[in-house]
Amino acid sequence: MPALPDSSATDPLHSPEFQAGLLALQQNDREAAIAAFTWAAGRFPMYGPVHANIGTLAGQLGHSALAMRCFQRAIAVDPGHAEVWSNFSSQLRRTDREDAAVMALKRALSLEPKHANALCNLGAILFDAGQTARAEACFRQALALAPNHHEAAKNLGFALLRRGDLRIGFSWYEHRYAAAPLPAPVFDPPVPRWRGGTLKGLSLLAVAEQGEGDTIQFVRYAKLVERGGGTLTITCSHALKRLMARADGVRHMVATGDPMPRVDAWAPLLSLPHLLGTDHGSIPGGVPYLHPAPEDAAAWRTQLSGVAGLKVGLVWAGNPAFGGDRHRSPRFAAVAPLLALPGLHMVLLQVGDGRRDLAGHALPPTVTDLGGRIRDFADTAAIMAGLDLVITSCTAPAHLAGALGRPVWIMLPFAPDWRWMEGRADSPWYPTARLFRQPTPGDWTSVVAAISAELQAVVAGRRLLEGLA
Incomplete structure (x- = not known):
């Protein structure tokens, strides 16, 4: 043959x-x-x-x-x-x-x-x-x-x-693990992935899988696990660990390098909305569900006690490693006109790569730059507790201010992340948030102009800030 x-x-x-x-x-x-x-x-x-x-x-x-x-x-x-x-x-x-x-x-x-x-x-x-x-x-x-x-x-x-x-969106979103498989946590002995069902008596590990803003947004589901009779442990970055220790419903925190606790099952954190049946009418939107340490909040408040005017926190950039950061981050030059508005004291909360934008800029006396002193999100939360308002791009501090129940104005690109939905100036995830959207792609000038007008109305007493007392 x-x-x-x-x-x-x-x-x-x-x-x-x-x-x-x-x-x-x-x-x-x-x-x-x-x-x-x-x-x-x-x-x-x-x-x-x-x-x-x-x-x-x-x-x-x-x-x-x-x-x-x-x-x-x-x-x-x-x-x-x-x-x-x-x-x-x-x-x-x-x-x-x-x-x-x-x-x-x-x-x-x-x-x-x-x-x-x-x-x-x-x-x-x-x-x-x-x-x-x-x-x-x-x-x-x-x-x-x-x-x-x-x-x-x-x-x-x-x-x-x-x-x-x-409800249907979170169901389809479950395909993300098949599209780009992520490693499951390693347990000894192994424990199963939770696919839904009764929570009574269940010890559940929620695995943070994406950015720190996602962890802040979805840790709210710890309260639902607790109400169902279960207990929730969450994995998180070291930058979030102190903050997560004070999150409602969280039993334990596991940061990188920490020993894995004994649990009955695990689930990706962003699968909890699907597994717990979230729809538009059942978003667990109650805030605050994160809380700064009272002694830390008091210490930061004392440092700002001598400033006059409306105390406004400001963030202008996210993590540049995120693929869409160039679209969502206005950068300092775009928001700099806010620093010149009368009746305000701006508190800069920017950390990380965005701080490079400050090089060569002389800040006026009505600005306090605290970004270089922030160690982690617990510090940022404690500072925000003493502010009247936070203005931020679509990045983790936006979620933090919302989770704390602080008034927060969020600057959004023309086509923002899914969580801000379409055509809304508010958010069902964060009752104290206002959304300022680009009218056309790349137009941060209009966003900052709209925020400037609203700030002037607040300073003049024509508009109240909506937040928790």
């Missing part, structure tokens, strides 16, 4: 180099995958997808110039692959070239109208542009073609949550 032809010699997909690249991807070793795909590209230079694979990985690692060269090579030698054009769109989005990304996706869909990945990617661009209904339609089309497309399912959850359909 004659030997079968060796497909590895002629078929790029079955070559040992390409297969080594796939194996490296399974092991989450992107550098090794790039090396293997580069060898494959040397053997099969006219096979576009192998160049595109290198481009995708290079883009994920921040090597934008290399990524663009690889995609351009892929398209030049083999322009007929819809998947290549779809992946190219993702790289174009990383470099803020949304219009070019849409054109790449249109090319992908012209080649393959039922390409689920391209539809999902197009929906993501529309969602980021604030076109929620059109984005939802794309995600649903993708799911109709590929029912197990977890990225489209997760993104559909975001779209539904943004328009306020919380």
Whole structure:
């Protein structure tokens, strides 16, 4: 019987180099995958997808110039692959070239109208542009073609949550673990993941899975666990540990490096809204559910006791590692006009990367900069307790002020995060919050002007601040 032809010699997909690249991807070793795909590209230079694979990985690692060269090579030698054009769109989005990304996706869909990945990617661009209904339609089309497309399912959850359909939205959002698996906590002996059901007598660990603002927002569910007869332990960053020790309903805190406690089950923190049946009418919106230490609040209040005027905390930037930070953070130059308003004393609460914005700026005597003295969120909470108002971008201090029941005005981009919903000036998550939205993308000038007018009305006594006494 004659030997079968060796497909590895002629078929790029079955070559040992390409297969080594796939194996490296399974092991989450992107550098090794790039090396293997580069060898494959040397053997099969006219096979576009192998160049595109290198481009995708290079883009994920921040090597934008290399990524663009690889995609351009892929398209030049083999322009007929819809998947290549779809992946190219993702790289174009990383470099803020949304219009070019849409054109790449249109090319992908012209080649393959039922390409689920391209539809999902197009929906993501529309969602980021604030076109929620059109984005939802794309995600649903993708799911109709590929029912197990977890990225489209997760993104559909975001779209539904943004328009306020919380019960169904949180259900779809559960696909995030399948779209991007996260490691489960390690217990000895192992304990199961909680999928819902009775809480009576249950010791539950809630695993914080995303940013610190998410932890602050969703730790409110500890009270619901407690009311159901269970006890809740929460994982958190070291920066949140002192604050979480005073959260309503939290039994214990586990920070990185702490020993894992004995519990009956665990669940991702952001799965609790789904598991506990949250809809628009059952958001646990009671505030405050976080509390500063009274002695810390008194100490910070004493330091500000000699200042005159309305005491206003100010934050203008979030964590730059967050992909959308450039859209949500107005930066100091945009908010600086607020410092010149009469009748105010501004208290700068900015920490982290945003403090670089202060370089070269001489602050007037009506400004106190406390950001450099803040050690953790417990300090920020104690300072906020002595302020009349907090003005902040969409970042963790916005959630903190809301969770403390302090009056907080939140500056939002044109297409904000799902939790602020659409067209609202208030938030069902935070009764003391007011939302100031960009009227057009990138327009922080109008946001700051609206806040300035409202501040002047408060100082003049024409408007009251809404918060807890």
